[in-house]
């Protein structure tokens with residue numbers, strides 16, 4: 001089949017595109033041509049690259065027609081962030097595409113009621129990103145169920161893998177937190193450190209797209225969480241990182257108001273966004289309906305990323 005991947009050179013595309021090629025698909029990758037995949041792979045030489053700036057072309061209503069002109073059987077949309085953007089593309093692809101796969105996020109949920117959250121729980125998103133992604137999901141599922149548009153939504157957790165830093169045990173992207181744990185230094189955690197993060201290795205996100213394609217009849221008109229088998233508490237995550245580097249974690253717990261004064265403003269904002277969501281998502285439905293079977297527990301995925309950061313000299317433990 002001919003598969004077009006919109007935004008196929010990023011975290012997920014790095015793993016997804018070579019896998020699609022290995023399965024014998026003809027692959028077209030759409031991007032602005034600014035980014036390169038994290039890992040070189042011979043498969044990329046067989047892939048057709050089409051340079052399109054989605055934002056610019058959407059303003060001229062040219063994006064959808066350009067994607068339609070590719071005449072792909074399957075379109076994987078990695079970079080849709082508004083319902084208008086989804087509508088524009090669906091209107092262009094209606095009647096042509098056999099399967100349309102949208103990359104969503106577990107930020108479609110606000111605070112959970114019961115955990116692990118299942119796909120049938122109320123969405124209650126907060127923050128523009130989650131609200132827009134939930135609106136896209138609702139629109140695509142409606143289009144699939146009422147109008148026969150063959151859409152599937154896949155909702156990853158915090159994507160992690162070699163090539164970029166993981167969300168850390170404070171729930172932000174400050175690499176210093178990993179260093180403090182690796183050196184046995186004190187790390188401050190908000191509240192009791194019992195709020196949660198739910199990572200997923202990019203290779204497992206790629207797997208979910210492939211499995212959804214292979215299971216068209218149970219994937220269309222459905223959404224699936226794409227996360228590791230289990231979420232981590234901030235505290236458990238911090239302890240595991242310290243232990244991996246031969247240290248016992250020295251953790252200090254402070255209330256939110258104190259925490260946000262102790263870390264820089266950007267880190268505090270990121271932490272708040274993560275702990276306010278405290279994702280903990282079930283993969284039962286994805287296992288049952290599309291055979292999703294993640295290879296990476298959260299910590300293993302995170303350690304791969306940390307090893308890469310150390311190899312690249314982005315984290316230097318001594319000194």
Ligand SMILES: NC(=O)c1ccc[n+]([C@@H]2O[C@H](COP(=O)([O-])OP(=O)(O)OC[C@H]3O[C@@H](n4cnc5c(N)ncnc54)[C@H](OP(=O)(O)O)[C@@H]3O)[C@@H](O)[C@H]2O)c1
Pocket residue numbers: 006007008009010011012013030031032033034035036052053054055056078079080103104105106155156157158159160
């Ligand atoms: N990161 C996370 O932890 C996380 C968690 C949950 C869900 N998600 C979802 O994952 C999706 C992103 O996937 P990813 O992390 O694999 O992507 P990514 O690493 O951010 O890469 C983005 C890709 O899109 C291309 N791109 C960006 N802007 C573009 C534009 N205006 N026109 C055309 N191409 C453009 C980039 O290449 P160029 O720059 O060369 O154009 C690249 O190929 C999003 O839908 C996001 O909501 C991410």
